Amino acid sequence: MENLLPKARQIEFHWLKLAKKQELTKSTFTLEFEIPPELSSHYQFEAGQYVTLRLKSDGNHLHKDFSMTSAPYEGKITLGIKINSEESFAYTLFKDLQIGDQLEVSEPRGRFTIISKPHEFRTIVGFAGGIGITPILSHFKNLLHTEPRTRLFLFYGNKTREQxxxxxxxxxxxxxxxxxxxxxxxxxxxxxxxxxxxxxxxEKKVALIINQILMLDDTDEESRIWDAVDEVLICGKGEMIKSIANACYEHGIPKKNIHFELFEEFNEDIYPVEKEFPLIENIAVDFKLFDNNYQTTLKNNKMRLLQQLLIQKFPVPYSCKSGICGSCECILEVGEVELLENEYLTKKEEASGKILACMSVVLSKNVKVNFDLM
Known part of the structure; x- marks a missing residue:
């Protein structure tokens, strides 16, 4: 996972020592950080979560989020990182960071997680593309360690075997x-x-996988392995996630059991929006962001709240625009919105007034939101 802008809420950082750096392929490497005993309580995490690395460059603080490949029982923070260009944050880390150096690492967070069920017989399927293997690896190591009755199937896509x-x-x-x-x-x-x-x-590969790989179930000869799947984990680029998630849903997996993590900006909905909304015009918007108060007017509600604020050049935090990452989480203080399906907020959080700006269709003439979450 990589965020494009820092979130409005406060993130806690600590200095950690780099214990290991290893090149994996021509464009990927790992970093492993030591967790000193006095900080161990700050770095308890769940499989599938991520941390933010903060680096000072040319007087500015740069932030990037990276998923952990380590499992919680391993007691360390290990990251898998891809270098996209020599101008990237990742390349700077690879080039300049040496074993023994200290780097600011945030406390773990993220919601690409599943509930542990160590006493159940479960079947879990993972789909990963390229560097999207990182949180899936964390999940699979943890499941193999903590759930002795769970069986796992991984379908992993790359350009070539070398990669x-x-x-x-x-x-x-x-x-x-x-x-x-x-x-x-x-x-x-x-x-x-x-x-x-x-x-x-x-989606075509998913159909073939179901019919050619996840076929007869050794534990139940009258059913397919696919029919026993409890959870699906997907991580990669947006188009891949959208295609596979919809294919899994169309082949009978409930949306609540399909979990995904995005590794790039993606401006489309993962699932189709089937509902139509009444047209509202000239919408007055008040919002608080980074301790500043802003006012603006939206022409209408044909686009979601986040997208319209970004068009008007407001520095609203975002990453996916698809209801996955939670970067644009805020509190609705005045007005009404329709919150579309998303992978991030719980029903309890929605009931408390939290929304995701990227998935919010405004349904009133006035709205007021607060991005400064603590």
Whole structure:
């Protein structure tokens, strides 16, 4: 996960020492940070969460969010990072950060998590693309460690075999858990002689996976493995998430059991919006952001609240625009909005007045929101 702007809410940082740096492929590497005993309570985390790294460059503080590959039981913070260009934050880390150096690391957060059920028989399926393997790896290590009755299936897409990230670690997990973990690799730019595993992970591949891989269930000969799936975890680019999430839903998995994490800005809805809304024009908006109060007018409610504020050049925090990351979380103090389906807020939080600006359709002539959450 990488945020484009810092959130309005306060994030707690601590200085951690870099214990390990390792190059994985030509464009990816890992960083491992030590957690001193006095900070251990601040770095308790759940599988699938992330931390923010803060770096000072040219007098400015740069922030980037990175998912952890470590599992909670390992007692360390390990990150998988991809370098997209020599001008990127990631390249600066790779080039300049040395073992023994100190770096500001935020306390863990994020909601790409699932409830632990160590006493149940579960089937969990993961879909990952490229660097999207990072939180999935955290989940799978944790599930194998804490849920002895859970079986796991991973479908992992990369351009070529050479670009598979954490290949050795994944192979070791399969070796140690041959009856509980099955991994299948897919390649979008390499021919391997089997059409099933050639091409991108998308809705068509999901149908083939269900019919050719997740077929007869050894534990119940009258059903398919797919029919026993309890949770689906998806991480990668927006188009991949949208395609796979909808395919899983259309093949019978409830939306509440489909979890996803986005690794780039994505401006589309994950699921289709089927509801129509009455047209409201000339909407007065008041909002608080970074201790500043702003007022503006929206022409109408044909676009969501966040998108309209960004068009007007307000510095509202965001990352996904798709109801996944929670960066644009705020409190609705005055007015009415329709909050569309999202992956972030709980029903309890919605009932308390919290909304996501990116998923909010304004339904009143006046609204007032507060982005300064503590």
């Amino acid at each position: 598979i990230i954490f290949k050795n670690e994944l192979a070791e997990l399969v070796k140690n858990n041959p009856d509980r973990l099955e991994i299948h690799y897919f390649y979008s730019q390499e021919k391997i002689g089997n059409g099933l595993f050639e091409g991108r992970l998308n």
